Structures are given as C-alpha cells and as structure tokens.
Amino acid sequence: MRKVAVIGVGMTKFGELWNSSLRSLTIEAGIKALNDAGIGGEEVDAIYTGCMSGDMFVKQGHIASLIADYGGMLPVPSTRVEAACASGGLALRQGFMAIASGMADIVVVGGVEKMTDSLGSQTTGYLALAADQEWEAFNGATFPSLYALMARRHMHEYGTTEEQLGLVAVKNHHNGSLNPNAHFQFDVSLEKVMNSSLVADPLRLFHCSPVSDGAACVILASEEKAKELSEDPVWIIGSGQASAAIGLYDREDICTIDSTVNAARAAYKMAGVTPKDIDFAEVHDCFTINEIISSEDLGFFKKGEGGKAVEEGLTSLDGEIPINPSGGLKAKGHPVGATGVAQAVEAVIQLRGKAGKRQVKDAEIGLTHNIGGSGGTAVIHIFSR
Amino acid sequence: MSVPRFWREIPYRYRLIGSYCENCKETFFPPREICPKCRRAGNIKNIKLEEEGEIFSYTVIRTAPPEFNTQTPYVVALIKLKNGPLILSQVTDCDVEDVEIGKKVRMVFRKISEDGEAGIINYGYKFVLAE
Numbered sequence: 396m397r398k399v400a401v402i403g404v405g406m407t408k409f410g411e412l413w414n415s416s417l418r419s420l421t422i423e424a425g426i427k428a429l430n431d432a433g434i435g436g437e438e439v440d441a442i443y444t445g446c447m448s449g450d451m452f453v454k455q456g457h458i459a460s461l462i463a464d465y466g467g468m469l470p471v472p473s474t475r476v477e478a479a480c481a482s483g484g485l486a487l488r489q490g491f492m493a494i495a496s497g498m499a500d501i502v503v504v505g506g507v508e509k510m511t512d513s514l515g516s517q518t519t520g521y522l523a524l525a526a527d528q529e530w531e532a533f534n535g536a537t538f539p540s541l542y543a544l545m546a547r548r549h550m551h552e553y554g555t556t557e558e559q560l561g562l563v564a565v566k567n568h569h570n571g572s573l574n575p576n577a578h579f580q581f582d583v584s585l586e587k588v589m590n591s592s593l594v595a596d597p598l599r600l601f602h603c604s605p606v607s608d609g610a611a612c613v614i615l616a617s618e619e620k621a622k623e624l625s626e627d628p629v630w631i632i633g634s635g636q637a638s639a640a641i642g643l644y645d646r647e648d649i650c651t652i653d654s655t656v657n658a659a660r661a662a663y664k665m666a667g668v669t670p671k672d673i674d675f676a677e678v679h680d681c682f683t684i685n686e687i688i689s690s691e692d693l694g695f696f697k698k699g700e701g702g703k704a705v706e707e708g709l710t711s712l713d714g715e716i717p718i719n720p721s722g723g724l725k726a727k728g729h730p731v732g733a734t735g736v737a738q739a740v741e742a743v744i745q746l747r748g749k750a751g752k753r754q755v756k757d758a759e760i761g762l763t764h765n766i767g768g769s770g771g772t773a774v775i776h777i778f779s780r
Numbered sequence: 781m782s783v784p785r786f787w788r789e790i791p792y793r794y795r796l797i798g799s800y801c802e803n804c805k806e807t808f809f810p811p812r813e814i815c816p817k818c819r820r821a822g823n824i825k826n827i828k829l830e831e832e833g834e835i836f837s838y839t840v841i842r843t844a845p846p847e848f849n850t851q852t853p854y855v856v857a858l859i860k861l862k863n864g865p866l867i868l869s870q871v872t873d874c875d876v877e878d879v880e881i882g883k884k885v886r887m888v889f890r891k892i893s894e895d896g897e898a899g900i901i902n903y904g905y906k907f908v909l910a911e
C-alpha cells in the first residue's frame with residue numbers, strides 16, 4: 396500500500412449562504428484547495444465528492460458529473476459518494492484508497508450540502524432519510540429523536556446529565572467563536588442551552604447541530620507527488636470504516652455505536668497508534684450526546700465517563716484530549732455531505748500549526764470521526780505531520 | 781407512497797409478525813430474510829411476537845415532519861417485547877409525563893399517518909401504558 400498525503404485544503408464559510416448554490420459552493424472550496432496545493436486541474440486523476448442528498452435538498456441528481464463539469468475538470472472521472480452524514484468521510488476514504496492502491500497519483504476529495512434551498516418544514520423529513528424509512532420514520536421517528544433515545548438510555552445507565560450534554564455545546568460554541576469559517580461564531584452559556592426549546596426530550600435546540608450550507612475540499616497525493624509538490628504535507632496514516640445496523644432497534648447496546656468501535660480499531664491498527672497517542676480529535680457531534688458516546692467508543696474515555704470528561708474540561712482546547720477544536724458540527728455547522736471533509740480540513744490546519752487562536756498546542760497526530768445516520772456507518776481517519 | 785409499498789408490510793404492521801432463526805433461536809423485528817448472526821446457515825421463519833413489553837428508552841417529539849405535525853408532542857419509544865426484540869413505536873393515549881423507562885406497555889392498532897389530503901391512510905401498531 397502506498398503512502399497518502401494531504402497537500403491542499405479549502406472550505407467555504409459554513410452557514411446560511413443564500414447567495415451560493417450547490418455547484419458554486421463546491422467550486423469555491425475546490426479552487427481554494429487547488430490553490431493551497433499549488434496545482435492545476437490538469438494534474439488531477441480522479442474526483443470523489445460526498446453529498447448526502449442534493450437529490451432532495453435541491454432536487455439535483457448526477458452530482459458527480461455536475462461537479463466535474465462546472466469545476467472545469469472534464470474529462471476527469473468523477474464519483475459521488477453517499478452514506479448520509481458520513482458521505483464526506485467516505486469520499487475521503489475512496490480518495491485515500493485510489494492513491495494507496497496506485498490507481499491515482501492526485502485526487503480531489505470534495506464534500507458539499509446545500510440545505511437551505513429547501514423549506515425548513517421539509518428538512519426534518521429529508522434528514523430522516525438516514526434512518527430506516529419503513530420501521531423508524533414510518534412510525535414517526537425523526538432524526539433527533541433517535542439520538543434522544545440514545546441520550547435517555549445513556550443518562551439512565553451511566554448517570555449522564557443534561558448539564559453534561561449542554562456543556563458539549565458550550566465548549567464547541569467557544570471553539571467555533573475562534574473559527575472564522577464557523578456557522579456560529581459566538582459563545583453560549585450553559586443556562587441558554589438548558590433553556591432552549593425542546594426538540595426531542597432530553598435534546599434541546601442547542602444540543603443539535605444546525606442546518607447549514609457549505610463545502611470543503613482536500614487534495615490528496617501519493618508520496619512521490621507530495622514530496623515534489625508540497626513543503627508541508629500531512630500524512631493520512633490510518634483509515635477505518637465499518638457498518639452497523641441501520642436501525643436502533645437492532646443494536647446490542649444503544650449506548651455505544653458499534654461502527655465507531657470497529658472503524659476505530661481498524662484505523663488505530665493501520666496507523667500503529669493507540670487512543671493515548673491522539674493529540675486532538677474532530678468527533679461527529681451532530682447531537683451533543685453523540686460527542687459523549689463517541690469519545691468513549693473511540694477509546695478516549697471508559698464507557699459511561701464521556702459526560703464527566705466534558706465537565707472536567709478534559710476535552711476543552713487546553714484539555715488532555717481536545718475534541719472539536721473547529722467548533723464541531725454543533726458550532727462550525729453541519730452541511731451533512733461536507734462535514735467529513737471539513738473535519739479533515741481542520742485536522743490538516745491544526746497539524747500545520749495554522750489554526751490561530753484555536754490551535755491545539757504541539758499537535759502531531761489528529762483523528763477525524765464521521766458518522767452516518769444513527770450509526771449505521773462510521774469512518775475514521777488518523778493524520779500525522 | 782404507493783399502495784403496494786404499504787400493503788406488502790401489512791402482516792408485520794398489523795399483527796406484529798417478526799422473524800425467528802431456528803438455528804440461533806433468536807427473534808427479529810422487523811422481519812429479515814437472512815439471519816444477522818449465522819447468515820445463510822439460519823432457517824428463518826415467521827413468528828407472531830408478544831404484544832406486551834416494557835419501555836427501554838423514550839423521547840417526546842416536539843418538532844416533526846409534515847405527516848406527523850398534528851400529533852406533536854408525541855412519544856416515540858424503543859420497547860423490549862416480552863421474549864422478543866426491541867421495536868420502535870409510538871406510545872399513545874397517555875400524558876407524556878407518565879412515560880418512564882421500565883414501564884409496561886401493550887400493543888394497540890392505530891392510525892399512524894395520512895399520506896396528504898388524497899393519499900392513503902397508514903395503519904399499524906402503537907403501544908399504550910399497561911398499568
């Protein structure tokens with residue numbers, strides 16, 4: 396297997412971007428990443444783009460062709476990747492495999508979602524497409540409600556509190572306030588989180604990531620190309636992906652997400668590292684409970700102790716294992732298909748030491764964790780300077 | 781939704797028919813054609829599930845998609861069926877404050893949603909508090 400480097404990154408601001416379309420967002424992130432890598436489109440061997448549901452949000456299918464075309468990249472082979480909210484992370488893994496296998500030397504990996512072109516009343520239903528339509532959504536389950544079921548059980552089994560759920564939002568908003576690309580660049584108090592409206596008990600509005608527009612892009616290269624083109628390549632030293640039951644009803648334990656556990660095992664093994672070696676992590680906090688559950692499943696804390704860890708500040712920017720220095724999905728925003736790629740963008744910026752006020756000190760190894768649906772898919776990457 | 785898409789699931793939705801693997805002696809709901817444990821070695825049969833169970837986890841939905849908008853707030857729960865698997869269902873006919881983990885529930889047959897003004901009406905299982 397060949398080594399794979401990231402030689403360029405770019406992203407749009409995340410937020411309600413009424414002046415931008417699906418295609419313009421993707422192109423903006425792509426141009427930034429190509430400029431950052433200092434290469435032209437003619438050097439690209441393949442394009443992989445994560446997009447959950449352009450089909451529903453903007454009624455556009457065949458996104459692969461659209462992006463190659465409007466990106467001025469014809470006739471480069473282009474592939475769209477979909478695994479709900481893990482679409483971006485999966486696109487990254489496809490690009491990684493294309494280079495590792497020797498099939499490509501330079502790959503563009505994009506992620507995009509244009510969510511605010513559909514009506515707010517429809518968005519809830521479109522996001523629920525990630526759940527089992529016949530046996531969850533049919534019965535009235537919404538996407539937040541599935542994480543609410545996990546949260547309620549985690550509180551029941553381990554004594555996790557609503558305050559701890561809220562503190563994840565407080566922390567991530569603080570980090571987001573230091574990120575010029577974040578959807579929400581302001582601090583929130585725990586009181587404000589705890590008094591926000593209920594969405595699906597015990598989850599409140601401020602426990603949920605927002606509906607955002609945005610795109611992100613990374614340029615991957617083989618070792619040979621990276622050494623030729625880049626002064627500060629960041630290496631992808633581990634990649635893991637796993638599947639789990641699509642529905643919560645078929646999980647052995649709803650306080651853990653098996654796909655995360657299995658994907659993490661594979662990624663740690665490939666990278667030859669353990670959770671203790673990770674200096675920071677971008678973790679899939681679509682709902683604050685997921686950051687708590689995932690911080691346990693990734694091996695940073697024992698099962699049931701993720702809530703306490705947040706309370707003790709272990710996951711803050713200056714903590715033992717900073718989680719979501721970018722602001723996470725909660726504050727940076729969650730344009731679903733873009734999220735997994737934007738996590739990689741943050742990992743690279745941190746490892747280059749260019750994250751400004753949100754820089755994690757002495758960061759050498761970072762991890763990104765991207766989940767689809769309620770955990771039916773998980774994909775994890777480990778990055779190193 | 782087309783009528784066949786709903787109609788083909790009627791036995792499972794109306795009468796709580798699940799799957800049983802004779803090899804693993806495990807019960808599944810919704811029905812499966814392949815056993816997730818022993819795969820093709822399994823011999824999958826239909827089985828009538830118990831209509832009683834207890835609440836494993838629950839939530840009260842306050843924001844819902846259009847088909848369920850008129851029902852908010854409503855309770856969605858994971859229910860551990862007696863001698864059976866977990867099932868996701870609404871818990872209805874109760875004060876949402878009365879729902880708790882561990883409470884006993886039983887199945888009832890109810891309208892689930894309407895497919896717009898002119899579409900079909902979807903029926904199926906919900907649960908009510910048994911005590």
Ligand SMILES: [Zn+2]
Binds near residue numbers: 801815816819823
């Ligand atoms: Zn079996």
